[in-house]
Amino acid sequence: MRIGVLTAGGDCPGLNAVIRSVVHRAVAGHNDEVIGFEDGFKGLLDGHYRPLDLNAVSGILARGGTILGSARLERDRLREAAENCAELTAKYGIDVLIPIGGEGTLTAARMLSDAGMPVVGVPKTIDNDINGTDRTFGFDTAVGVATEAIDRLKTTAESHQRVMVVEVMGRHAGWIALESGMAGGAHGICLPERPFEIDSLVKMVEERFARGKKFAVVCVAEGARPAEGTMPYEKGIIDQFGHERFTGIGTRLAVELEARLGKEARPVILGHVQRGGTPTAYDRVLATRFGWHAVEAAHAGQFGKMTALRGTSIEMVPLAEGVSELKTVPEGRMYEAESVF
Amino acid sequence: MRIGVLTAGGDCPGLNAVIRSVVHRAVAGHNDEVIGFEDGFKGLLDGHYRPLDLNAVSGILARGGTILGSARLERDRLREAAENCAELTAKYGIDVLIPIGGEGTLTAARMLSDAGMPVVGVPKTIDNDINGTDRTFGFDTAVGVATEAIDRLKTTAESHQRVMVVEVMGRHAGWIALESGMAGGAHGICLPERPFEIDSLVKMVEERFARGKKFAVVCVAEGARPAEGTMPYEKGIIDQFGHERFTGIGTRLAVELEARLGKEARPVILGHVQRGGTPTAYDRVLATRFGWHAVEAAHAGQFGKMTALRGTSIEMVPLAEGVSELKTVPEGRMYEAESVF
Amino acid sequence: MRIGVLTAGGDCPGLNAVIRSVVHRAVAGHNDEVIGFEDGFKGLLDGHYRPLDLNAVSGILARGGTILGSARLERDRLREAAENCAELTAKYGIDVLIPIGGEGTLTAARMLSDAGMPVVGVPKTIDNDINGTDRTFGFDTAVGVATEAIDRLKTTAESHQRVMVVEVMGRHAGWIALESGMAGGAHGICLPERPFEIDSLVKMVEERFARGKKFAVVCVAEGARPAEGTMPYEKGIIDQFGHERFTGIGTRLAVELEARLGKEARPVILGHVQRGGTPTAYDRVLATRFGWHAVEAAHAGQFGKMTALRGTSIEMVPLAEGVSELKTVPEGRMYEAESVF
Amino acid sequence: MRIGVLTAGGDCPGLNAVIRSVVHRAVAGHNDEVIGFEDGFKGLLDGHYRPLDLNAVSGILARGGTILGSARLERDRLREAAENCAELTAKYGIDVLIPIGGEGTLTAARMLSDAGMPVVGVPKTIDNDINGTDRTFGFDTAVGVATEAIDRLKTTAESHQRVMVVEVMGRHAGWIALESGMAGGAHGICLPERPFEIDSLVKMVEERFARGKKFAVVCVAEGARPAEGTMPYEKGIIDQFGHERFTGIGTRLAVELEARLGKEARPVILGHVQRGGTPTAYDRVLATRFGWHAVEAAHAGQFGKMTALRGTSIEMVPLAEGVSELKTVPEGRMYEAESVF
Known part of the structure; x- marks a missing residue:
C-alpha cells in the first residue's frame, strides 16, 4: 500500500x-x-x-x-x-x-x-x-500548561492579596478552561457555553475575602462573554483610530473586577504557549x-x-x-x- | 448528612x-x-x-x-x-x-x-x-514520571551507545510499562501479562545496531518475568547469607543483556518516585x-x-x-x- | 538570641x-x-x-x-x-x-x-x-518559566510561520529577558538597558525568512523601549476615554512587526506566572x-x-x-x- | 579561522x-x-x-x-x-x-x-x-532531576511512615548529593568527602519519629562510604558465584537502616536519568x-x-x-x- x-x-x-x-x-x-x-x-x-x-x-x-x-x-x-x-x-x-x-x-x-x-x-x-x-x-498538554500557570499564580495571588484572571484558549468550547480551572482550583471559571454573571463573580470574591481568604483566581476561556449589558467594556478597547485592539476578555475582566472590587486584579494571557512544545x-x-x-x-x-x-x-x-x-x-x-x- | x-x-x-x-x-x-x-x-x-x-x-x-x-x-x-x-x-x-x-x-x-x-x-x-x-x-502521574525518565535516558543511551533498562511499577498489571513505554518510545516493553522472550529482545537490539541505531531502551514492569528457563538469574541474587536480595527484574535483565550482547547495559529503578508528589x-x-x-x-x-x-x-x-x-x-x-x- | x-x-x-x-x-x-x-x-x-x-x-x-x-x-x-x-x-x-x-x-x-x-x-x-x-x-525560577514558554512557542511559530513576541518581567533591568532569551534561543532580545532598533529587528526576521527559516521569536523585557521616534505606538493605546490601557511593549511590538513584515505576529504576556510557584x-x-x-x-x-x-x-x-x-x-x-x- | x-x-x-x-x-x-x-x-x-x-x-x-x-x-x-x-x-x-x-x-x-x-x-x-x-x-540539570525525585518521595514517605534512601551520582565529589539534598530538604546527606556515621543517621531518624515526624529521606552520593567497620554490608552483596553485584551504597544503606530501625526503608537509584535530557x-x-x-x-x-x-x-x-x-x-x-x- x-x-x-x-x-x-x-x-x-x-x-x-x-x-x-x-x-x-x-x-x-x-x-x-x-x-x-x-x-x-x-x-x-x-x-x-x-x-x-x-x-x-x-x-x-x-x-x-x-x-x-x-x-x-x-x-x-x-x-x-x-x-x-x-x-x-x-x-x-x-x-x-x-x-x-x-x-x-x-x-x-x-x-x-x-x-x-x-x-x-x-x-x-x-x-x-x-x-x-x-x-x-x-488537549491534555494544553490543560497541563494552563494548570501549571494557575498553580504558580495562586501563591502570588495569596501572598499579595490579589485577584488573578487567567485567559486560556477555547473560542467556542470551554474544555481547557473547565479542566485547567478544576485542576488548578480556580475559584471562578467562565466558559463560552454560558454567558457569565459578573455580579456573581464579584460576590464570590467578596465572600472569599470576608472568610479571610484574601485572593482569588479566575480562569476564563478566550471565547467567554459576560451576560449582555453587564460589563461596560463589552466591546473591547477602541484605539485612537477607532479600531478594537488586542484586549481579550481576560484583560477586560481584570479591569472590570478591579473597578468593582476596589482590589488589584491582574490578567495573564497564556496564548500560544498552550499549543506548542513537548x-x-x-x-x-x-x-x-x-x-x-x-x-x-x-x-x-x-x-x-x-x-x-x-x-x-x-x-x-x-x-x-x-x-x-x-x-x-x-x-x-x-x-x-x-x-x- | x-x-x-x-x-x-x-x-x-x-x-x-x-x-x-x-x-x-x-x-x-x-x-x-x-x-x-x-x-x-x-x-x-x-x-x-x-x-x-x-x-x-x-x-x-x-x-x-x-x-x-x-x-x-x-x-x-x-x-x-x-x-x-x-x-x-x-x-x-x-x-x-x-x-x-x-x-x-x-x-x-x-x-x-x-x-x-x-x-x-x-x-x-x-x-x-x-x-x-x-x-x-x-496512573497518569506515574506514567508521566516514567516517561520523563525514558526521555532523559534516550539521549544518554544514544550518545554512549548503550542499552538502558528502566524498571517501572506494576506487579500484576503492565499498564505503566505499556503506556510509558509507548510515550517514551521504548524499543522493548516487558509486561507481567506475558513472559518475555529474551532471545527476541536480544535480536531486536542487534537489528537496531545493525541499522546504525547504536542504542536501545527497554521498559520493564517490576512484575515482568522471562519465559521459563531462558534467564540464568531467574531466581535473583542470593547473598552470602543465602537470602535473595534487592535485585529486581530490571537489574537482572540488564546483567543478562550485557552478557548476551557484549555491550554495556544499565538498569534504572525509579521505584517510589512514581507514586508520590504533585x-x-x-x-x-x-x-x-x-x-x-x-x-x-x-x-x-x-x-x-x-x-x-x-x-x-x-x-x-x-x-x-x-x-x-x-x-x-x-x-x-x-x-x-x-x-x- | x-x-x-x-x-x-x-x-x-x-x-x-x-x-x-x-x-x-x-x-x-x-x-x-x-x-x-x-x-x-x-x-x-x-x-x-x-x-x-x-x-x-x-x-x-x-x-x-x-x-x-x-x-x-x-x-x-x-x-x-x-x-x-x-x-x-x-x-x-x-x-x-x-x-x-x-x-x-x-x-x-x-x-x-x-x-x-x-x-x-x-x-x-x-x-x-x-x-x-x-x-x-x-531569578532562576523566573528564567526557567520564561524559557519553557519560549521552548513551547518555538514549535508553534515554526509550524505556522509566525513571529512570536514574548514579554517577560524586568522593568529596569533586562536579566530575565537576557537569560531566558539565550536559554530559549530567541532570535531577538530587547532590554531596558538599550533602546532597541525596530529596523534591525525587522531586518533580522526578513533575513531569517530569506534563509528559509520561516519563523522568529523575540523576547522583550516589559521595560524595553524602542529608540525614539521609531515606533508609532510608542505611547500605547489610548482608549475612548483618553486613557492608556493594558498594552505593554510586547503587544505593541507584535502589532508593529506584523505591520512592517506583512506576516502574522502574536504577543504572549507571561506576567505573574514568572514570580510564583515552586x-x-x-x-x-x-x-x-x-x-x-x-x-x-x-x-x-x-x-x-x-x-x-x-x-x-x-x-x-x-x-x-x-x-x-x-x-x-x-x-x-x-x-x-x-x-x- | x-x-x-x-x-x-x-x-x-x-x-x-x-x-x-x-x-x-x-x-x-x-x-x-x-x-x-x-x-x-x-x-x-x-x-x-x-x-x-x-x-x-x-x-x-x-x-x-x-x-x-x-x-x-x-x-x-x-x-x-x-x-x-x-x-x-x-x-x-x-x-x-x-x-x-x-x-x-x-x-x-x-x-x-x-x-x-x-x-x-x-x-x-x-x-x-x-x-x-x-x-x-x-550540574544544575542533574540537581534538578534529583530534587524533583526527592520532592516526590517525601509525600510517599510521609504518608506511609517510611525511610527513603535516594542514591544520586557523585563518585568522588558530593556536589549533587549536597545540593539536591539541601533543595529537597533531605534529613540526611552522605558524601564521598566524609565517611558517614551510621549511628548518627539512625539517631536522627529515631529523633524525628520521637518528635512525631514519621518519615525520613536520606540522600546519598554513589561514592559515599560508611565509617570503617560500622556497616556489615560494607563489601556489597556477593552472589552465588562469589561476585559482588549491582548493589550500591543506596541499597545497602536502606537494608542497614531497615535492620537497625525496625522500620521499612526503600532505596531509589536514579542512575543515568540524572545525566540526560533537556x-x-x-x-x-x-x-x-x-x-x-x-x-x-x-x-x-x-x-x-x-x-x-x-x-x-x-x-x-x-x-x-x-x-x-x-x-x-x-x-x-x-x-x-x-x-x-
Whole structure:
C-alpha cells in the first residue's frame, strides 16, 4: 500500500507522534510506503512531498510542532482538490490519504472522501471540541500548561492579596478552561457555553475575602462573554483610530473586577504557549494509537472515517459525525465543577 | 448528612484532591458535615479522626500524599470492623463512609457494606488495574514520571551507545510499562501479562545496531518475568547469607543483556518516585470528579458502589465489580504497542 | 538570641525557603527563638506576629509564596518605624531583625539600621537587579518559566510561520529577558538597558525568512523601549476615554512587526506566572544558604549588612552597597548574547 | 579561522548548547569554518568529521545528548594523537581544537596542547568537580532531576511512615548529593568527602519519629562510604558465584537502616536519568557562554586554556589548573547544609 499523510490547521502537541506512528505501523508492520505532503493540503495540490521511512521519523515522538509543516487551507483550492481528486490520487499513486487536523481539515477530508478519494482522518485539536471522540490529543498538554500557570499564580495571588484572571484558549468550547480551572482550583471559571454573571463573580470574591481568604483566581476561556449589558467594556478597547485592539476578555475582566472590587486584579494571557512544545505522555499515547489505527483502517478499507477514542478503545467513526457539530461542555459537567459562573 | 472519609493503601497522587472534593461538595454543596479518619481503617477502629471543613482542605489540591495518612490494613482488625460496623457507624454518627483505596481497601469496603454499613468507595491505584473503571487517578502521574525518565535516558543511551533498562511499577498489571513505554518510545516493553522472550529482545537490539541505531531502551514492569528457563538469574541474587536480595527484574535483565550482547547495559529503578508528589492535571480532574460523585451517590443512597470513569462520564458501579478481578493489559493493546516482547 | 523575621515586597520563589532556613539554623543550631511578623513591616508596626518553631516551617521549602504574607510599605509608616525603632526592638524583645525583600525593603532596612536597630538583610528579587550579589533567589525560577514558554512557542511559530513576541518581567533591568532569551534561543532580545532598533529587528526576521527559516521569536523585557521616534505606538493605546490601557511593549511590538513584515505576529504576556510557584533547586539552595548565613551574621554582630553570593561563597556586604544602584545588564553581556537589539 | 570541535566522555545536558554556540559565534560572528569530529578523539584520529554550519546546529539548543557522539578515550590512542598532533592539525587544516569534556578529556587536551596543538578546552561534568570554575553545565540539570525525585518521595514517605534512601551520582565529589539534598530538604546527606556515621543517621531518624515526624529521606552520593567497620554490608552483596553485584551504597544503606530501625526503608537509584535530557535554562546559558568565549579565546590565541565561570564572568584558566585536582565539597559547605552525616 502507498499512504499519503499530511497535517493541517493550528499547532497541536502530538502531531509528530501521529506521523511517526503511521510510518512505524505502515512501514514496519505492513511493508507499506508512506509519503508526507508538506504544509497541509497545499503540498497535495502543489506536489510538495517527501518519502517518510523509519529514519525520517526517528526522534520526533516527543517533539512539538509538525515535521511536515502546516498551512491554512483556502476554500477555493480545496474545491480544486475535490474536483481533481482522482487525478491527485493517481498522480501520487496513493491508496489512501491520512489527513491529521481539526474541524476544518476533517470537513475538507470529508469533501475529498465524498468526491471519491480514499481517506482516513485523524482528529486533532487542543480544544477537545471535535464530536465523536472522547478526547483529542493536544488537549491534555494544553490543560497541563494552563494548570501549571494557575498553580504558580495562586501563591502570588495569596501572598499579595490579589485577584488573578487567567485567559486560556477555547473560542467556542470551554474544555481547557473547565479542566485547567478544576485542576488548578480556580475559584471562578467562565466558559463560552454560558454567558457569565459578573455580579456573581464579584460576590464570590467578596465572600472569599470576608472568610479571610484574601485572593482569588479566575480562569476564563478566550471565547467567554459576560451576560449582555453587564460589563461596560463589552466591546473591547477602541484605539485612537477607532479600531478594537488586542484586549481579550481576560484583560477586560481584570479591569472590570478591579473597578468593582476596589482590589488589584491582574490578567495573564497564556496564548500560544498552550499549543506548542513537548506533548504529555497521555497525548503521545493517544496520538500513537490514532496513527496505528488509521493505518489499520486503511488496510481494512474503512474510508470516510476517522479515528476516535471511545472509553479505552480506538474506534472508527464516520467523518460526518466528527464534523456535524462542535462538542461543547454540557450542563452536567459545569455543575460538577461548582465554580462555573 | 454526616460523612466519614479515609484513605488506605499505598501512596497515590490525587488522594488529597479526592478528600478536598468530598469536603467541598458535601460542605459547600449540601451543608453536610465531614470527618476524616486517620491512617485508614485504623482511625476508624481506634477512634482517631478530625472534622474536615473548607479550611482543612485549603491548598491541598496539588499536593502529593494524603493529609489523613494511610496504613496497611490487617485482616483481623478488618473483620473486627465488619463485625462491629453498626456500632462504629453509630459511634461516629456517620451516614456514610467513603473509603478511598485500592483493591484491598475496596474489598474491605465491600465487606463492611455487606455487613450493613453505608459505604461509597473511591478506587485508587497508580497501577490502573482496578476493574470496572476506564482509568484511576494516580496512573497518569506515574506514567508521566516514567516517561520523563525514558526521555532523559534516550539521549544518554544514544550518545554512549548503550542499552538502558528502566524498571517501572506494576506487579500484576503492565499498564505503566505499556503506556510509558509507548510515550517514551521504548524499543522493548516487558509486561507481567506475558513472559518475555529474551532471545527476541536480544535480536531486536542487534537489528537496531545493525541499522546504525547504536542504542536501545527497554521498559520493564517490576512484575515482568522471562519465559521459563531462558534467564540464568531467574531466581535473583542470593547473598552470602543465602537470602535473595534487592535485585529486581530490571537489574537482572540488564546483567543478562550485557552478557548476551557484549555491550554495556544499565538498569534504572525509579521505584517510589512514581507514586508520590504533585498529581498531573488529568489526575486532579479525575480525583475531583470522583470525590464529587461519591458525595452525590451518598445522597442518592447508592451504597455498596464505587465511582468509575466510563468514557467521559463518572458512573457508579458495584464494589463487587471493581474487586472481582484485576484489570490486566489485553492482547489487543499489546499488539498495538508493537514493541511488547 | 531572639530573632524577628519578615518578608516584604513582591512575590518571589524562595521566600519560604529563607524563612525555613532562618528558623532551622536559629532554633536547631543556636537554640534561638524566632518570631515572624505578618505582612512585612506592617506586622512589625501593628504588633502582628507569631512564634516560628521547627513545626511552623515544616513542608514549606518547595512552596511558592510566603507563609508570613507580604504587603507594600508606605513611606510614612516606615519613617514611623525608624523613629520608634528602639521601642519596637524592646517591645518584641528581639536582638535582630531579618527583613527579606527587594530594593525598597533593603532601603527600609538600611533606614532602620541607621536609626539603631540591629538588622541583617536578605536580598530578594526575581529581576536579579540588586547590587552587591552575583545572583538573587527567584531569578532562576523566573528564567526557567520564561524559557519553557519560549521552548513551547518555538514549535508553534515554526509550524505556522509566525513571529512570536514574548514579554517577560524586568522593568529596569533586562536579566530575565537576557537569560531566558539565550536559554530559549530567541532570535531577538530587547532590554531596558538599550533602546532597541525596530529596523534591525525587522531586518533580522526578513533575513531569517530569506534563509528559509520561516519563523522568529523575540523576547522583550516589559521595560524595553524602542529608540525614539521609531515606533508609532510608542505611547500605547489610548482608549475612548483618553486613557492608556493594558498594552505593554510586547503587544505593541507584535502589532508593529506584523505591520512592517506583512506576516502574522502574536504577543504572549507571561506576567505573574514568572514570580510564583515552586522554586527551582538552584533558588532553594541559594535561599537556604542566605537564611543560614543571615543567622550566623546576627550571632557575629554583623549588623547593617546583607547576605550576598560572591562566586561560590556567601559573604556579608553593607546594605548601602546593595541599594546604591540597580545592577543592570552590562554591555559585555549583551554582546555575548549576540541577539540583543 | 578553521575550528575543530569534539565532545568526549559521559553524557551531560548542555553539550549541544556548547556546540551550537561555538558554531554561531564562529560562523556568524567571525566568518570562521567549523568541523565537528565524531565520537570524541576517535573521530580526530580516524578522520570521521563533518562540517558544521548554522543549519547543522539548528534546533539542538534544548536537546540532551550530543549530535557529535562521544566515546571513551583509550590512553594508547591518545598518546598516538599527541605524537602526531602536528600532522593531525595539518591534515584537517584546523587552527584550533575545542574539546568539550570532563577531567579525562581535559587531561588529554592538555597533553595535545603540550605537544604543540592549539587547544581551547571547555569543561563538562554533571558532578561539578572540575577545578578552576565555579560551576560546570549539566550540574544544575542533574540537581534538578534529583530534587524533583526527592520532592516526590517525601509525600510517599510521609504518608506511609517510611525511610527513603535516594542514591544520586557523585563518585568522588558530593556536589549533587549536597545540593539536591539541601533543595529537597533531605534529613540526611552522605558524601564521598566524609565517611558517614551510621549511628548518627539512625539517631536522627529515631529523633524525628520521637518528635512525631514519621518519615525520613536520606540522600546519598554513589561514592559515599560508611565509617570503617560500622556497616556489615560494607563489601556489597556477593552472589552465588562469589561476585559482588549491582548493589550500591543506596541499597545497602536502606537494608542497614531497615535492620537497625525496625522500620521499612526503600532505596531509589536514579542512575543515568540524572545525566540526560533537556538542560535547565541555567545550564543552557552557561554552556552557551562557554562556547562563545571558547571561540573568542581561540581568536585571541589563548591556547592551553579552558573556559571557567568566576562569579558572573567567564574567564580563561590554564588547563593545568582545571585538571590539577578534583574540586570536592569543602568542610564549610557541609557545615552549612546541617544534615551532612
